[in-house]
Amino acid sequence: MEGIDYPVNEVEGILNSPAYTIVIWVLFSIALWLIARKLQWKRPWLALIPGVRYIALGGSLGMLRDGIFIAIAETLSLLNAFILGAIENNETASVAVTLILLVLTVFLLVYRIRLFLRLTSAFGRKRVWIVLWIFAEVLTALIFGVSRKFQPVKTTFEDDDGDEHLAGTSPAEIAAAYALHGKPHAAEGLSIALRERTARDLGKKRYLLKDISLDIPNGSLVMLLGGSGSGKTTLVNAVTGYEKADADVTLNGEDIYRNYNRMKYKIGFVPQQDLLRGSDTVYDTLDNAADMKLPGNISKRQKKDRIENVLNTLGLQRERNSLVSKLSGGQRKRLSIAVEYIADPSLFFLDEPDSGLDGVMSVSLMRNLRVIADEGKIVMVITHSPDRAADLFDKIIVLAKSQETNVGRLAFFGSIPEAKSFFEAKTLEGIVKRINRIDEGGDGRADEFIRKYEMLTAKTQRQSS
Numbered sequence: 009m010e011g012i013d014y015p016v017n018e019v020e021g022i023l024n025s026p027a028y029t030i031v032i033w034v035l036f037s038i039a040l041w042l043i044a045r046k047l048q049w050k051r052p053w054l055a056l057i058p059g060v061r062y063i064a065l066g067g068s069l070g071m072l073r074d075g076i077f078i079a080i081a082e083t084l085s086l087l088n089a090f091i092l093g094a095i096e097n098n099e100t101a102s103v104a105v106t107l108i109l110l111v112l113t114v115f116l117l118v119y120r121i122r123l124f125l126r127l128t129s130a131f132g133r134k135r136v137w138i139v140l141w142i143f144a145e146v147l148t149a150l151i152f153g154v155s156r157k158f159q160p161v162k163t164t165f166e167d168d169d170g171d172e173h174l175a176g177t178s179p180a181e182i183a184a185a186y187a188l189h190g191k192p193h194a195a196e197g198l199s200i201a202l203r204e205r206t207a208r209d210l211g212k213k214r215y216l217l218k219d220i221s222l223d224i225p226n227g228s229l230v231m232l233l234g235g236s237g238s239g240k241t242t243l244v245n246a247v248t249g250y251e252k253a254d255a256d257v258t259l260n261g262e263d264i265y266r267n268y269n270r271m272k273y274k275i276g277f278v279p280q281q282d283l284l285r286g287s288d289t290v291y292d293t294l295d296n297a298a299d300m301k302l303p304g305n306i307s308k309r310q311k312k313d314r315i316e317n318v319l320n321t322l323g324l325q326r327e328r329n330s331l332v333s334k335l336s337g338g339q340r341k342r343l344s345i346a347v348e349y350i351a352d353p354s355l356f357f358l359d360e361p362d363s364g365l366d367g368v369m370s371v372s373l374m375r376n377l378r379v380i381a382d383e384g385k386i387v388m389v390i391t392h393s394p395d396r397a398a399d400l401f402d403k404i405i406v407l408a409k410s411q412e413t414n415v416g417r418l419a420f421f422g423s424i425p426e427a428k429s430f431f432e433a434k435t436l437e438g439i440v441k442r443i444n445r446i447d448e449g450g451d452g453r454a455d456e457f458i459r460k461y462e463m464l465t466a467k468t469q470r471q472s473s
Contacts, residue, residue, distance in 0.1 A: 040056075
């Protein structure tokens with residue numbers, strides 16, 4: 009028996025040794041630092057500081073409260089041995105502290121699962137990876153941090169803590185609300201029937217979006233407009249399948265949610281922050297993107313032709329051999345678009361692509377997007393400078409947050425001239441002013457226009473039936 013127990017005891021001794029603990033801590037810290045760099049943290053060295061690193065990770069993923077809770081729990085866990093040692097002669101206190109630590113461990117596991125699920129989604133991986141995060145955290149972190157195949161599909165997130173805390177718990181029912189259940193989908197283009205997008209906040213069900221019905225034809229350049237907190241990014245995440253809602257979403261007749269593993273390659277998303285390496289040339293950047301996003305059986309000639317087509321479409325031929333670090337702001341934006349466009353997606357989302365650009369560069373960029381849409385694709389743009397190139401857009405979606413219920417609702421969908429007439433505004437910025445809260449410099453008329461559009465839609469449905 010001693011011969012059998014000895015190796016087991018030896019392994020236990022190694023696992024419980026300070027040296028092993030230090031090695032594991034160092035490996036996990038390095039892995040998290042590499043992940044932080046991929047997520048474009050401004051201070052990736054925060055990943056090396058116990059406790060603080062979870063606050064930074066939670067903040068970067070839009071889950072700050074989860075990160076703070078994990079940081080507190082991790083700190084208390086580090087103090088566990090000290091606390092129990094200080095009260096080892098007090099049996100009652102030891103039992104009480106042990107029970108508290110047990111409850112804390114359960115809550116810590118729940119919040120870590122939530123945080124690592126969001127991290128897994130940020131890298132475009134299946135939820136099954138959470139099993140490895142729980143049982144082999146260090147190994148999984150190293151895979152995400154070291155492997156070049158593991159790259160984030162998204163680096164900017166709305167603060168879910170704020171959305172979930174402020175979102176309504178009981179959205180108003182409007183008499184003319186859409187009959188979204190069983191709504192038939194258009195065979196072509198993008199069809200959205202979103203009944204509700206909800207979240208849980210301290211056990212309460214909160215509504216972020218409700219009753220959004222849209223049919224967008226192929227070849228459309230669409231502007232997504234709305235005030236702060238109206239749910240623009242939430243809607244994009246729901247449509248792309250990144251964060252699913254209670255909805256039916258189809259692209260050219262195919263259900264995005266049911267066929268997500270295949271459909272996600274037909275959807276492009278360009279975040280505000282780029283993921284470009286400054287030491288690469290423009291051509292090398294697109295060549296690497298083609299290797300990652302195009303089918304593995306594509307020929308070298310086909311890949312080269314695709315790269316040349318993208319360079320021409322985005323106006324980057326003259327910069328093909330330039331280093332990314334030497335590009336202007338507008339050129340970097342176009343290259344970020346090119347990296348996603350290389351896969352020839354049918355549906356394209358861009359989050360403030362004109363941010364930081366002057367008027368001339370912004371209009372030039374929007375013209376590039378108009379060219380992409382004219383190829384039969386759907387291009388949807390979130391912008392805070394809507395009037396710069398309004399004439400290039402086919403449709404506009406206006407989201408507004410109800411001041412009565414704090415739920416994001418559809419306030420308008422149609423052409424830009426129709427939108428200006430509907431809101432009685434001369435400019436698109438004037439539309440945002442109409443629906444923004446008074447304390448945000450707006451007119452505070454969101455609920456008025458939400459109801460007005462619902463009534464208009466109901467009237468149109470009756471006339472067509």
